[in-house]
Amino acid sequence: xxxxxxxxMLYDYFDRSVRQQPELIHPRFASVPAPSREPVILxxxxxxxxxxxxxxxxxxxxxxxxxxxxxxxxxxxxxxQELKDDFNNLLRKAEELLSLDIARKGGR
Amino acid sequence: MEDIQRRLRTFILTGxxxxxxxxxxxxxxxxxxxxxxxQLRLPGRPDQCDDLTQTVFYKVYTRLSRYNPFYSxxxxxxxxxxxxxxxxxxxxxxxxxxxxxxxxxxxxxVSHYGEPPEQLIESEAAAIVSNFMEQLSGQDxxxxxxxxxxxxxxERIGRIMDIPAGTVKYRIYSIRRRLKRRxxxxxxx
Numbered sequence: 001x002x003x004x005x006x007x008x009m010l011y012d013y014f015d016r017s018v019r020q021q022p023e024l025i026h027p028r029f030a031s032v033p034a035p036s037r038e039p040v041i042l043x044x045x046x047x048x049x050x051x052x053x054x055x056x057x058x059x060x061x062x063x064x065x066x067x068x069x070x071x072x073x074x075x076x077x078x079x080x081q082e083l084k085d086d087f088n089n090l091l092r093k094a095e096e097l098l099s100l101d102i103a104r105k106g107g108r
Numbered sequence: 109m110e111d112i113q114r115r116l117r118t119f120i121l122t123g124x125x126x127x128x129x130x131x132x133x134x135x136x137x138x139x140x141x142x143x144x145x146x147q148l149r150l151p152g153r154p155d156q157c158d159d160l161t162q163t164v165f166y167k168v169y170t171r172l173s174r175y176n177p178f179y180s181x182x183x184x185x186x187x188x189x190x191x192x193x194x195x196x197x198x199x200x201x202x203x204x205x206x207x208x209x210x211x212x213x214x215x216x217x218v219s220h221y222g223e224p225p226e227q228l229i230e231s232e233a234a235a236i237v238s239n240f241m242e243q244l245s246g247q248d249x250x251x252x253x254x255x256x257x258x259x260x261x262x263e264r265i266g267r268i269m270d271i272p273a274g275t276v277k278y279r280i281y282s283i284r285r286r287l288k289r290r291x292x293x294x295x296x297x
Binding site: 012014016021026 | 140141162234288291
């Protein structure tokens with residue numbers, strides 16, 4: 001006896017059993033709310049958002065790098081300008097103090 | 109069958125088609141098969157089999173929009189049927205353990221499958237197969253049903269029943285061999 005014959009006999013056995021199954025009354029799930037389409041819509045929205053983010057991510061890096069390099073330069077310039085201003089202020093104050101001292105000595 | 113799956117895929121992805129009609133078709137196509145799958149594990153309890161079958165289709169109905177259209181429909185439905193059945197058996201076990209006066213339902217125990225109607229025994233070979241099936245465990249009957257009647261691949265049967273594919277493969281091999289031997293013995297007599 002071949003394996004295929006065994007398989008066929010098993011199939012036939014279940015075929016008879018399935019045909020023997022009683023007809024079940026169709027359940028009317030009238031009180032059950034119809035499954036919402038929300039999961040599908042949510043999936044679509046998430047997919048679209050992910051796609052947009054990917055496109056943005058792929059297109060932005062070069063630009064962002066340039067921006068950050070420029071920003072560093074600006075920061076440096078500002079920092080050096082602030083130092084210069086502080087130095088000038090100090091200088092001005094020193095000059096003022098010096099001139100006041102001279103004036104005081106001259107008055108004496 | 110493929111047509112239902114294709115239309116269900118279209119419905120899930122595009123929203124085209126009537127969900128009620130699709131469910132009607134799924135119900136018509138699967139109800140007998142799902143009921144038999146349950147009956148193989150719960151022989152001689154027609155009312156429970158009916159109730160569980162209805163529960164399975166209630167779940168199918170309410171979860172239809174969550175069905176992954178790229179997954180086999182029969183695997184999905186039989187997975188729901190299997191989980192529903194396992195939940196039922198667990199609940200029954202807990203209840204019977206509490207009551208202590210009823211024997212617990214044992215999964216793999218050799219159980220009586222119920223007498224097949226006379227008219228179904230069409231030949232001697234069919235009678236031998238029926239007798240052989242009665243002696244198998246409920247789980248083995250389900251494996252044979254999914255493999256030989258539903259034509260579901262071994263790996264997917266493993267997923268449905270939550271057992272390793274290797275176990276399914278071995279059991280199928282063992283069942284085939286035993287039935288073959290039985291047939292040969294009967295022919296010799």
